[in-house]
Amino acid sequence: MTARLVALLGAECTGKSTLAAALARHCNAGLVSEYLREWCDAHGRTPLQHEQAHIAAEQAARIDAAARQHALVFCDTTPLITALCSEHYFDDPSLMPAALDFQRRCALTLLCAPDLPWEADGIQRDGPAVRARFDARLRAALQGHRLGWVEIRGHQDMRLQAALGALAALPALQRSD
Numbered sequence: 001m002t003a004r005l006v007a008l009l010g011a012e013c014t015g016k017s018t019l020a021a022a023l024a025r026h027c028n029a030g031l032v033s034e035y036l037r038e039w040c041d042a043h044g045r046t047p048l049q050h051e052q053a054h055i056a057a058e059q060a061a062r063i064d065a066a067a068r069q070h071a072l073v074f075c076d077t078t079p080l081i082t083a084l085c086s087e088h089y090f091d092d093p094s095l096m097p098a099a100l101d102f103q104r105r106c107a108l109t110l111l112c113a114p115d116l117p118w119e120a121d122g123i124q125r126d127g128p129a130v131r132a133r134f135d136a137r138l139r140a141a142l143q144g145h146r147l148g149w150v151e152i153r154g155h156q157d158m159r160l161q162a163a164l165g166a167l168a169a170l171p172a173l174q175r176s177d
Contacts, residue, residue, distance in 0.1 A: 003067035010112030030070030056082035113153035
């Protein structure tokens with residue numbers, strides 16, 4: 001059986017983690033949390049430029065591990081976000097080719113809109129102005145590299161229903177027994 005990966009992408013404070021967890025519960029599927037959050041909590045700071053590649057690689061490795069255990073995996077971000085952060089904060093595009101290759105493996109990309117109220121959340125949050133600029137960068141990258149997405153917006157219940165509708169539109173999982 002080949003695992004189906006569903007990526008949840010978006011700028012900071014757009015409800016990715018909440019939606020990913022709700023989808024995983026609803027679908028009884030695998031969930032891969034955002035490694036960056038764990039890394040920042042462990043180190044008490046945001047990563048430096050030379051640490052970005054490790055974060056992207058670890059996110060991908062955790063998704064791959066979950067894909068070996070589940071037919072459906074919800075990914076609370078992918079290496080694409082790390083690559084875009086590396087470009088945004090360090091003017092470093094070196095992570096983008098591998099991130100795009102990984103993103104193309106995803107059966108569905110749910111793009112969480114920045115329409116939720118912005119909330120401070122420790123050292124990872126830059127604020128609503130940066131969130132809007134990053135959202136524009138993310139949309140441009142997806143469009144520029146011809147990566148499709150379904151936009152998810154509105155309050156929590158609306159987001160869950162929109163995401164479930166996008167999932168229902170996917171072809172059935174193929175079994176290879």
